[in-house]
Amino acid sequence: MHSEASPTTLRQAGLFVLLAGQLLPQIDFSIVNVAMHAIAHSLHATATELELMVAVYGVAFAVCLAMGGRLGDNYGRRRIFNIAVFLFGVASLLCGVANSMWFLLGARVLQGIAAALLIPQILATIHVGLRGHAHSRALALFASISGLAFIIGQVLGGFLVAADIGGLGWRSAFLINLPVCAAILALSRRLIPETRRDNAAGIDVPGTMLLAFVILAVLLPLAMGPSMHWTWPVLAVLVAAAPLTLWLWKTELRQERRGLHPLLPPSLVRLPSVRFGFFVAILFYACWSGFMFVLALALQAGAGMAPTTAGNAFIPLGLAFFAGSLMSPRLVGAWGRTRVLILGCLIQMVGMVALGYTLHHVWPHPDILDLAAPTMLIGIGNSLVVGCFYRIGLADIPADQAGAGSATLATVQQAAFGLGSALLGSVFAQSLHQSAHLPTELVARYLDATLASLGAELCLMAILVCGAMVYHVRHGQPALVAGAAPAQSS
Known part of the structure; x- marks a missing residue:
């Protein structure tokens, strides 16, 4: 079991800043769903590109999630939290100014990476910064945020796209994140305590890369199969997911036998x-x-x-x-x-x-x-x-x-x-x-x-x-x- 460098206390104001950070990626998921049709019309996106716009965010999130937790443990959770919020703001800006679907897809990958760095710091800071009833209450708030974020994202996304503020249309659904990120960054240093592990744990780079390949081997054929009429290259990539999964399993066994993480x-x-x-x-x-x-x-x-x-x-x-x-x-x-x-x-x-x-x-x-x-x-x-x-x-x-x-x-x-x-x-x-x-x-x-x-x-x-x-x-x-x-x- 790892040990923390020093006992810390997370105050209520700091908890609210953390939960505001949690809202960012979760609201974004709902907003994008509402804005999809407008994005398709504006950037002439195909159905496959719309699927990828949602999918690459989740894949980047999944692949980098464990790495985000390790980085926070090793280098300080508040520090990584702030870096993640800054990256999420940059990615949101890039999404908002995208002039093509491929540019938007790249920005969505960056958003997913930022979200993966962000979320583990919230849970870990709550875990080490609160005890007893305050800890249970914070976890309940963390769990209930999903429902609240879903409602806010759907309503806010629909309003922003329809209002067409400044002629921005769907772009405002991403750009709205910028002032929120700025406010969180302004408050976090004063209100969120810094915590980290005493003993740094390594990052499983081979496992992370192989997991990305496995997911992409499934994702890309599923997304592009209908438009490419399920030709043999599409099916070959899908079949490749099986040996890649076996390779991932053997790599993880080897990592564990060596006493790694x-x-x-x-x-x-x-x-x-x-x-x-x-x-x-x-x-x-x-x-x-x-x-x-x-x-x-x-x-x-x-x-x-x-x-x-x-x-x-x-x-x-x-x-x-x-x-x-x-x-x-x-x-x-x-x-x-x-x-x-x-x-x-x-x-x-x-x-x-x-x-x-x-x-x-x-x-x-x-x-x-x-x-x-x-x-x-x-x-x-x-x-x-x-x-x-x-x-x-x-x-x-x-x-x-x-x-x-x-x-x-x-x-x-x-x-x-x-x-x-x-x-x-x-x-x-x-x-x-x-x-x-x-x-x-x-x-x-x-x-x-x-x-x-x-x-x-x-x-x-x-x-x-x-x-x-x-x-x-x-x-x-x-x-x-x-x-x-x-x-x-x-």
Whole structure:
């Protein structure tokens, strides 16, 4: 277990500055979804380029996440936090002035790297700077920020794009980050204590590079397959993901045997709860990000919703997610982790079916009231799954490896976020492409593509439910997390 250089206290004002930093990358995810149609029109982006705009951010985030945690441990968390906020501001500026999709894609990669440097410093500073009730309260605030950020991002993104302030249009959705970054930098030095480890830990450069290659080997074929008609080079790159994954595993084994700190520690990956956590992350978070991408695009490009209206249409989902997050701990205490996870999946699936039914009957003129009930079900279901994800994934991990375990799960989670838009976006684009030769209006083709994507998501969630049931039968009483309160039965 690592030791800190000196005990520090994080005051409430410092906590709020940290949480403001957390809002930056999370709001950005929602804002980009709302601004996609305007970006496509302005920069003449293809569906593949839009998928990549969302995906490269998540991939860069995932690949650099563990490295961000190590840099903060070694060189000072406040220092890396400030560097990350500055980089996020620079990347946002580059996004805002982008004159081509390739320029924008490069800036989005830089944003993802900045986010990966930023988030670990927040959790680590809370962990070492607070104790007791203050620590629990801060973690609850950290968890609930996601729902709040989602709502703010959707509403703010829609407003900024529609308001067209100074003729900037969608660019203001990125440029709005600049004053926020400046304010955080101005306050952080005075309000956030500096913390670091006594013993510096190395960064797993080979593992980080190989993980990037594995993700890209899956991401690029999924994103570009429909537009390239799934030619043999596309399929060859996809197939290459298997040997690259094996190479990554052998590299991580070698790193661990040498007493180093691998990105994905094999000793942790062998634990059933961690492997199941990977399973949940890959299926659920890919579905979540893919759903947001497809629905935002369908409502604007297909149904012709204005950006403000499209953004507001997601408010019920965000509010339901926030409410469900507050209920989640009580439900887990009463029913156990995997039961609540399965319940969340089933509620989400009911919401998906209800959304598909609603869209089929009100298309091409859906409104907020039409979408409210099904998206609220989706929001509640998602919140229950999210509330159980880390509880399950960390269940068997000893306390002295909790940091490594959290980083490992978060890496897979963010990778799935990045891949989700490519996966369901590929289903969406393929459906549009296949129906292009049919005598069907474009509006109707967008509905069919949206329903096809929802159907693919339902299949993935059904696989997740089956896997959760198998895990529940085999591991009905997961081991307790060392140093934690007694866990509830699963």
